[in-house]
Amino acid sequence: MSVTYLGMPPFPEAAETSTRDERLRGNLRHATRTIRNKRAGAVAELADWSALRTAGAQVKDRTLRHLDHYLEQLEASVTAAGGTVHWAVDAREANQIVTRLVRETGEREVVKVKSMATQEIGLNEALARAGISAYETDLAELIVQLGDDHPSHILVPAIHRNRGEIRDIFRKRMGRWGRPAPEGLSDRPAELAEAARLHLREKFLNAKVGISGANFMVAESGTLVVVESEGNGRMCLTLPETLISVVGIEKVVPTWRDLEVFLQLLPRSSTAERMNPYTSTWTGTTDSDGPRDFHLVLLDNGRTDTLADRVGRQTLRCIRCSACLNVCPVYERAGGHAYGSPYPGPIGAILTPQLDSMETGLDASLPYASSLCGACYEMCPVAIDIPEVLVHLRERVVQGGTATVRGQRTTVRPAKGHAAERAAMRAASWTFDHPRVLRTGEGFAARARRLMPRRLPGPGRAWTDTRDVPQVPAESFRDWWRRTRGPSASAPAGDSTTGADGTGQREDTR
Structure with missing residues (x-):
C-alpha cells in the first residue's frame, strides 16, 4: 500500500536514535511550543469553539456513514x-x-x-x-x-x-x-x-x-x-x-x-x-x-477497511491540522522520522497501521508510540479519541482478531513477539478472578519485597529498560483494612475472601 517508507525499522529502534539528537530535539521543542502557544490564543478568541468542534465531528461522522x-x-x-x-x-x-x-x-x-x-x-x-x-x-x-x-x-x-x-x-x-x-x-x-x-x-x-x-x-x-x-x-x-x-x-x-x-x-x-x-x-x-x-x-x-472498524473509523475524521503533533510529548522528543510514514505523531500512530492493515513490524509498533496522556484528544478539532483507538489497535497487535483487510473480513493473527505479554495478561485475569489467590500473592510479594530486583529478567527486561519496577508495599490494602477496621468490618468492595463467619460470603456494604 506504500503508506510507510521502505526499510524503516519499528518505532522503538528509530526513536532510540532520534532522541539522542540534541539539535533535532531543540528544533522540535522550539517549533512545537511556538505553534502550540499561538494556537491557544487563536482558539481562545472563539466563545463557541467547543460547539464548532462538536459540529465538525458530527459532520464527519454523518458523511462517513x-x-x-x-x-x-x-x-x-x-x-x-x-x-x-x-x-x-x-x-x-x-x-x-x-x-x-x-x-x-x-x-x-x-x-x-x-x-x-x-x-x-x-x-x-x-x-x-x-x-x-x-x-x-x-x-x-x-x-x-x-x-x-x-x-x-x-x-x-x-x-x-x-x-x-x-x-x-x-x-x-x-x-x-x-x-x-x-x-x-x-x-x-x-x-x-x-x-x-x-x-x-x-x-x-x-x-x-x-x-x-x-x-x-x-x-x-x-x-x-x-x-x-x-x-x-x-x-x-x-x-x-x-x-x-x-x-x-x-x-x-x-x-x-x-x-x-x-x-x-x-x-x-x-x-x-x-x-x-x-x-x-x-x-x-x-x-x-x-x-x-x-x-x-x-x-x-x-480507507474503506478503516471505515469498517467501528472504533478505528473515527480516524477518518482527521483534517490534517497537526494539532496533535504539537502537543504530543513523544513526538516532541522522537521527531517525525521515527514514525516511518508521511503521517507522524499521534494521528500517524493510528492512521498508518490501519491503512497498512498492520502488516509490518513498524505498523505493530506504532500504537505503542504514545504515553496515552490524552493531550492529543483534547487538542483535536474534530474530537478524534486517539487514546481509545491506540488501545484498540494494541489489542489487535497482541490478541489478533477479526478485521477487514482489502474489503474482506479476515482473522488477523497476533503480531510476533507478544506471546509473553498474552500469557501475562491471561495469568493476571485469572488471578483477579480468584481473590484467594490474589491475596496469597499479595502476601508473598510483601514478604519478599526486599528481594525485588530493580530490573526484570527475560521478556520483562524490555519493560524495565525505560522504567523502574514499582515498589511493593509492606502491607496490602486488604490487610490494612482488616488491621484498622477489625476482622468483623465489612470487606472492601471486590474482596470476596472468607469473612469472619467463615462462610466465604461478602457482607453487603451498600
Missing part, C-alpha cells in the same frame, strides 16, 4: 463541471493512473502542491521511474526534496531543520533542480524565502502539468479546496494546462455549509490563524480560465 452516497454525488458534480473522475483502490493503481495522465500530455515535468496523499502512495518515486520529474513547490516540501529527506511534520515538513541547515541545502542542491541559490546566501529568513521564490518562479512559468491534493471536496458542487499560507499552491492550481488532484475518499463534505465549519476549525488548529492567507477553490474547468483539463483521482488505499 453515507460515504458511498456522497462520493457518487461528488463524481456526478465533478463530471458535470467538466472534470474527469478516476477511482484508485490502492497506491499502485493511483500511481498508474497519474503516470498515464501525465504521459498523455507529452510532458516530462510536473509541479506539485503539498499533498499528504501523494506522499502516502509514493507518487514522486513512481513518476521518477517513468522518467517524469516532480517538483515540490511548498517551501518546506522543497527543502525536504532538495535535501533528499522525508517530511517530519504534517504542517511544517521541514520542522527538523534550522535556518543554517536550510541555507546549506539551498547552496548545495538548488542548482541541480533549476535556478541555483544566489551567491553569498545567508540564513536570514527573508533571503531564504527570496531564493526559493526565484527558483520556483521558473518552474511555475514553464510547467504544463500540475498535481495537487485537496483539504476538502464539496459533494453538492464538485468543488475542491486547498488552504495554504504561501500562494505557491495557487500558482500550481491555475497556471498549468492540466491539473491532476489525488485525494483520499474521506476528504468529501456534503455541502458548502458544512465546509464553513471546517474553514474555521482548520486554520486555527494548524497555523493559529483566523483564516488561511490563501483558500483556493476550483470546480471542473472553465474556458480561458485555469487548466483546460482537470482529473480527480479518488484514493481508497485502506
Whole structure:
C-alpha cells in the first residue's frame, strides 16, 4: 500500500536514535511550543469553539456513514463541471493512473502542491521511474526534496531543520533542480524565502502539468479546496494546462455549509490563524480560465477497511491540522522520522497501521508510540479519541482478531513477539478472578519485597529498560483494612475472601 517508507525499522529502534539528537530535539521543542502557544490564543478568541468542534465531528461522522452516497454525488458534480473522475483502490493503481495522465500530455515535468496523499502512495518515486520529474513547490516540501529527506511534520515538513541547515541545502542542491541559490546566501529568513521564490518562479512559468491534493471536496458542487499560507499552491492550481488532484475518499463534505465549519476549525488548529492567507477553490474547468483539463483521482488505499472498524473509523475524521503533533510529548522528543510514514505523531500512530492493515513490524509498533496522556484528544478539532483507538489497535497487535483487510473480513493473527505479554495478561485475569489467590500473592510479594530486583529478567527486561519496577508495599490494602477496621468490618468492595463467619460470603456494604 506504500503508506510507510521502505526499510524503516519499528518505532522503538528509530526513536532510540532520534532522541539522542540534541539539535533535532531543540528544533522540535522550539517549533512545537511556538505553534502550540499561538494556537491557544487563536482558539481562545472563539466563545463557541467547543460547539464548532462538536459540529465538525458530527459532520464527519454523518458523511462517513453515507460515504458511498456522497462520493457518487461528488463524481456526478465533478463530471458535470467538466472534470474527469478516476477511482484508485490502492497506491499502485493511483500511481498508474497519474503516470498515464501525465504521459498523455507529452510532458516530462510536473509541479506539485503539498499533498499528504501523494506522499502516502509514493507518487514522486513512481513518476521518477517513468522518467517524469516532480517538483515540490511548498517551501518546506522543497527543502525536504532538495535535501533528499522525508517530511517530519504534517504542517511544517521541514520542522527538523534550522535556518543554517536550510541555507546549506539551498547552496548545495538548488542548482541541480533549476535556478541555483544566489551567491553569498545567508540564513536570514527573508533571503531564504527570496531564493526559493526565484527558483520556483521558473518552474511555475514553464510547467504544463500540475498535481495537487485537496483539504476538502464539496459533494453538492464538485468543488475542491486547498488552504495554504504561501500562494505557491495557487500558482500550481491555475497556471498549468492540466491539473491532476489525488485525494483520499474521506476528504468529501456534503455541502458548502458544512465546509464553513471546517474553514474555521482548520486554520486555527494548524497555523493559529483566523483564516488561511490563501483558500483556493476550483470546480471542473472553465474556458480561458485555469487548466483546460482537470482529473480527480479518488484514493481508497485502506480507507474503506478503516471505515469498517467501528472504533478505528473515527480516524477518518482527521483534517490534517497537526494539532496533535504539537502537543504530543513523544513526538516532541522522537521527531517525525521515527514514525516511518508521511503521517507522524499521534494521528500517524493510528492512521498508518490501519491503512497498512498492520502488516509490518513498524505498523505493530506504532500504537505503542504514545504515553496515552490524552493531550492529543483534547487538542483535536474534530474530537478524534486517539487514546481509545491506540488501545484498540494494541489489542489487535497482541490478541489478533477479526478485521477487514482489502474489503474482506479476515482473522488477523497476533503480531510476533507478544506471546509473553498474552500469557501475562491471561495469568493476571485469572488471578483477579480468584481473590484467594490474589491475596496469597499479595502476601508473598510483601514478604519478599526486599528481594525485588530493580530490573526484570527475560521478556520483562524490555519493560524495565525505560522504567523502574514499582515498589511493593509492606502491607496490602486488604490487610490494612482488616488491621484498622477489625476482622468483623465489612470487606472492601471486590474482596470476596472468607469473612469472619467463615462462610466465604461478602457482607453487603451498600
